[in-house]
Amino acid sequence: MICPRCDDQRAAKIFDSPESGAWEIYRCPRCFFTWRSTEEDRVTRPELYDADFKLSEAKIREMIPKPPIVPPEGAASKPRY
Amino acid sequence: MPYGSLREFLEKAEQEGRLLRIAEEVRLEPDVRTISCAAGRMTGGPVLLFEKVLGYPDKKIVMNVHGSWENHALTLDLPKNTPVREQFREIVKRWGRYPVPAKRVTSAPVKEVVLERDFSLFRELPLFRVNPMDGGFFLSKACAIARDPENPSNQNVGIYRIQVKDHDLLGIQLSAQHDLAAYLRSAERLDVPLRAAIAVSNDPIVPFVASSPLKFDDDEYAMMGAIRGAPVEVVSSEIGALDVPAGAEMIIEGEILRHHRAVEGPFAEYPGSYSSSMLQVEIRVDRITRRRDPILFENLYTGEPWGEIDYLQGLNTCATIYNQMKLDFPEIEAVNALYTHGYCTIIASRMRFGGFAKTLACRLLSTPHGITYPKLIIVVDANVDPFNLQQVIWALTTRFRPERDLALIPNAPASTLDPAHLIRGLGTKVIIDATTPVYPDIPMEDNISVDLPADTDFWIGEIQKRMQAKP
Ligand SMILES: [Zn+2]
Numbered sequence: 001m002i003c004p005r006c007d008d009q010r011a012a013k014i015f016d017s018p019e020s021g022a023w024e025i026y027r028c029p030r031c032f033f034t035w036r037s038t039e040e041d042r043v044t045r046p047e048l049y050d051a052d053f054k055l056s057e058a059k060i061r062e063m064i065p066k067p068p069i070v071p072p073e074g075a076a077s078k079p080r081y
Numbered sequence: 082m083p084y085g086s087l088r089e090f091l092e093k094a095e096q097e098g099r100l101l102r103i104a105e106e107v108r109l110e111p112d113v114r115t116i117s118c119a120a121g122r123m124t125g126g127p128v129l130l131f132e133k134v135l136g137y138p139d140k141k142i143v144m145n146v147h148g149s150w151e152n153h154a155l156t157l158d159l160p161k162n163t164p165v166r167e168q169f170r171e172i173v174k175r176w177g178r179y180p181v182p183a184k185r186v187t188s189a190p191v192k193e194v195v196l197e198r199d200f201s202l203f204r205e206l207p208l209f210r211v212n213p214m215d216g217g218f219f220l221s222k223a224c225a226i227a228r229d230p231e232n233p234s235n236q237n238v239g240i241y242r243i244q245v246k247d248h249d250l251l252g253i254q255l256s257a258q259h260d261l262a263a264y265l266r267s268a269e270r271l272d273v274p275l276r277a278a279i280a281v282s283n284d285p286i287v288p289f290v291a292s293s294p295l296k297f298d299d300d301e302y303a304m305m306g307a308i309r310g311a312p313v314e315v316v317s318s319e320i321g322a323l324d325v326p327a328g329a330e331m332i333i334e335g336e337i338l339r340h341h342r343a344v345e346g347p348f349a350e351y352p353g354s355y356s357s358s359m360l361q362v363e364i365r366v367d368r369i370t371r372r373r374d375p376i377l378f379e380n381l382y383t384g385e386p387w388g389e390i391d392y393l394q395g396l397n398t399c400a401t402i403y404n405q406m407k408l409d410f411p412e413i414e415a416v417n418a419l420y421t422h423g424y425c426t427i428i429a430s431r432m433r434f435g436g437f438a439k440t441l442a443c444r445l446l447s448t449p450h451g452i453t454y455p456k457l458i459i460v461v462d463a464n465v466d467p468f469n470l471q472q473v474i475w476a477l478t479t480r481f482r483p484e485r486d487l488a489l490i491p492n493a494p495a496s497t498l499d500p501a502h503l504i505r506g507l508g509t510k511v512i513i514d515a516t517t518p519v520y521p522d523i524p525m526e527d528n529i530s531v532d533l534p535a536d537t538d539f540w541i542g543e544i545q546k547r548m549q550a551k552p
Contacts, residue, residue, distance in 0.1 A: 005216070014248070015203040017136035025203055031344050031358075032246045034217045036210075039110045043213055053214050053347065055358065065342035065360040067255055067262045072272035072340075 003028035004035065004046045006055040031055045083158055083309035084284045086190075086328030087143065087379055090156065094128045097161050099152055101127040108135050109209035114382060117144040121388030125149045130377075139374040140207040144382060146285050148389035153396070156285035157308070162549065165396070165468040169415060172308070172400045179299075181306025189316040189327035196369040201248035205331065205369055206281065206378050208245055212349035216358055217244045217252075219348055222381035222393075224291040225253065226278045226323050227337075229260075230267045236324060237261060238301035240292045242348050243279060251279070251335065251364040252345035258449075260297055265362065268339055275337040276321030277364055282330035282379040286313070293397035294450045319368045330378070331371035335364040351394070351422050353385035354500040386421060395419040398450060402426070405448045410441060417467035423454040424499065427467035430460065435522030438514035439488060446493070446510060453494050453506075459513045476515040485522075486514035 003011040008030040015025040023038040033055075035044050042048045084090040094100040101120075107113055113131060120126035126149045131142040147153050154163040159171060202208070208218035220243040229235040237260035244252035255262040261277075268275035280287065290305045302324065305313040315324035318334050325332045345361035383390045395418075402423070403416040412431040420426075428441050438460035445451040445458060461467060461476040481487075488511075495508030502508060518524055 015201065018204060019136050019138050022136035027247065032217060032244070032252065034246070036110060038108065039210065040213065043110075043210070050214060053355075053358075055344070060344055060360075063344065063358065063360045067257050067265065067362075069340050069342060070266050070269040073270050 001026055002046050003031060003033055004044055004049045005033040005053065006031040006057075006060075007046055030057070031060065083286070083311050084156075084328075085314065086284055087146070087282045087330060087377060089328075090146070090285055091128065091130065091143065091377075094152070094155055097155060099127050099155060099161060101129055103129060103131045104133065106133040106135050107131050109207060111213075113142060113144065113209050114211055117382035118384055118388065120145040121148040121382055121390075121392075123149075125151055128152055134207045137207040139376070141375055141377050142207055142209075143282065143377050143379040145389050146379060147289070147393040149392065153392050156289065158310075162545070166415065166466055169396050169399055169403075169468065172396050173403060175308045175310065176304075176400055176404060178307040178310075180303030181310075181312055182300070183302035183306060183315045183324060184312040185324070186314050186316050186327050189314070190372045191325070191327060191329045191332055192316065192370050193373045194369075194371050195319065196371075197367075200366075200369050202245050202251075202333070202366065202369075203248060205371065206245075206376075208378075209380075211380070211382060212355070212384055214355055215348050216344075216346045217246060219244050220251075220279065220281065220380065221348075221383060222288050222379055223333075224280045224283060224287055224326070225261060226280065226318075226325055227261050227264050227275060228321075228323060229264050230271060230273050230275060235298055236300070236302075237264070238280075238287070238291045240288055242346075244345055244348070246343075246345075246363070249335075249366040251333070251366060252343065253277075253337075253362050253364055254345060254348075254359075255362050263297070265337060265339075268337070272339065275339065276318070276323060277335060277337050278318045278321075278323045278325045279333040279335075279364075280326045280329040280331075281333065282377050283326050284309070284313070284328050287326050287329075288393060289397055292394045294401050296449075319370060330376050331369065333366055334368040334370075335366035338363045338365060349383050350498050351383055351386070351390045352424070352496075352498050352500055354498070356498055391419060391422075394422055398423055402445065402448050402450055406441070406444050409444060412437075412463070413441065414463045415467050416445075417473075418450070418455070419468070422496075423450060424496065425457040425459070426451070426455040427459045427461060427473055429463055429465055429467040430516075431463045432516055432519045435519050437519075438486075438516050439512060442488075442510075442512040442514075446490075453496050455510065456495060456499065456508050457511045457513070459515055462516045473515075477513070480517055480525075481513060481515040482518075488512040488514075 001011040011028040014027045129144040151161040314327040316327040342360035346358045347355040414429045417427040442458045465472045490510040
C-alpha cells in the first residue's frame with residue numbers, strides 16, 4: 001500500500017472495523033498518516049492528495065523539533081533546534 | 082447540583098431539551114464532522130449523541146457539548162437562557178472561590194475495565210478525522226494530566242491536541258508556553274521518566290478549566306471545584322500516582338518519550354486554518370482504564386468559526402484576562418475575548434482620564450494571553466456591553482475618531498496560528514479607542530447623547546421572564 005501523503009511504499013493495514021467488513025484503517029510508518037478505506041478520494045489516493053500537504057523524506061528532515069530537545073544535564077551538546 | 086460525569090450532564094441536557102440523539106447509522110467520515118460543524122455553527126445548537134456509528138456497534142460519540150450559549154450555561158449548572166454577560170459575571174464570581182481542592186476516592190467507574198496489554202486505541206475509541214487534511218485521527222477535547230518532575234506536588238491538567246499514531250502510540254503538541262512543555266524540559270534535562278494520563282469524555286467543567294489560561298502553579302482541579310461549587314472527585318492513575326477525574330469515560334496512561342520528536346499533524350485549528358506538520362512529542366501508551374461499553378467518546382470539531390471551540394475557550398479566557406487586569410485597573414467592567422480566541426478583544430471600562438483607553442489596551446497586551454493573541458483591541462465605555470456587538474458597533478460608529486483614537490504597534494508578538502501573518506509570530510496590534518473622550522481630551526462637540534430610560538435593563542429582564550413563563 002502506498003501512503004497517500006508521502007508515497008512511502010511500506011504503508012500497511014493495521015486495523016479492521018470491529019463490525020466486520022465496514023472499513024479498514026491503514027498507516028504509514030514514515031509520516032504516521034492514518035486513513036480509513038472509506039474516506040474521500042482526496043484523502044486516500046496519493047495522486048489526488050493536496051500538494052501543499054504532501055510530505056517527503058526531505059521535508060521531514062527539514063522539520064523543526066517542537067519543543068526543542070533538551071540534552072541531559074552534563075551532556076556536552078547544546079539544545080537541538 | 083454539579084455533574085459528576087459527562088453522562089450526568091447528558092441526562093440534564095436531555096431533560097432541558099438540549100440533547101439531540103442521532104439514531105440513524107452515521108459514517109465516521111464525513112458524517113460526524115458535518116453534523117457537528119452544523120450544530121456548532123447554528124445559533125443555539127444542541128449537544129449531539131451519535132448512537133449508531135458504522136463499524137463500532139459498542140461505541141457512541143458525543144459532540145457539541147459546549148457548542149451554544151444555552152449548552153454553555155447548562156454546563157455551569159445555570160438556567161439555559163442565561164445571557165452571555167451574566168454567564169461571564171457568574172464565572173468571575175466562582176473564580177473568586179478558588180481553591181476548592183479535589184477529593185480523592187479509591188474506586189471509580191473509570192476503573193471498571195483495566196487493559197494492560199494487547200490493546201488497540203483504534204478498538205477502544207471510535208476515532209475519526211475531524212477535518213479532511215488533518216494528518217490522522219485526533220483527540221481534540223481530551224485532558225492530559227502530568228506532574229512537574231522537579232516539584233511533584235505541582236500537577237497540570239490541560240487540553241492539548243493528541244494524534245493517535247498507532248495502537249499504543251500518541252503524538253501530542255506542546256507549545257513552549259504550556260505547563261507540560263516545562264515539565265518535559267525538566268524531565269529531559271534530569272533524564273527522568275515523565276508520565277501522562279489522558280482523560281477522555283469528562284464532566285464539562287473539566288475541559289472548561291483545562292482550556293483556561295491559568296498560572297503555572299495554579300491547581301486546575303481546585304479551580305474546577307471552585308467553578309462547579311463542590312470538590313471534583315479524582316482517583317489515582319494505575320502508574321505514576323497521577324490524579325485523574327473519577328467521572329471520566331476512559332483514562333489512557335503512558336510515558337512521554339524523552340529526547341525524541343516525530344512527525345505530527347497537521348490539524349485544523351480555531352482560526353479556521355490548518356497548522357503545519359512538525360516534529361512533536363510522542364507518548365507510549367501502557368495502560369487503559371475505562372467504563373464498560375457502550376462507552377461515550379466526546380470529541381471537538383474545530384474549523385471555521387463559529388463553533389464549539391469558540392464557546393469552550395471563550396468565557397474562561399475572558400474571566401482570566403479580566404481578573405488579571407482588574408487588579409491594576411478596578412475601573413474595568415468586562416472583557417470580551419471571544420472572537421478567534423481573543424484576536425479581537427473588547428474591553429469595557431470607566432475612564433479615569435483622557436487617553437486611559439490606551440493604558441488599558443497596553444495592560445491587555447502585557448497579560449499572559451494578551452502578549453500574543455489580541456491583534457484588534459477595542460475599548461468601549463462602561464455602559465456598553467462588550468458581549469453585545471450591536472452596542473460595540475454603535476460605540477465604534479459614534480465615539481471613535483480615527484485621527485486620534487487609532488494606534489498601531491507594528492512588529493509585536495502575535496499568535497503563530499494567525500494565517501494572515503507576514504512573519505510567523507509577529508504582527509501589528511491595532512488599538513481602537515471607542516470611548517467618549519474625557520478631560521483633558523477634546524470633548525465631543527455635540528454632547529447630545531440620549532439617556533436610556535432608567536429602568537430599561539430591569540424591563541429587558543422582566544419582559545424575558547414574562548415571555549418564558551408563557552405556556
Ligand atoms: Zn506517509
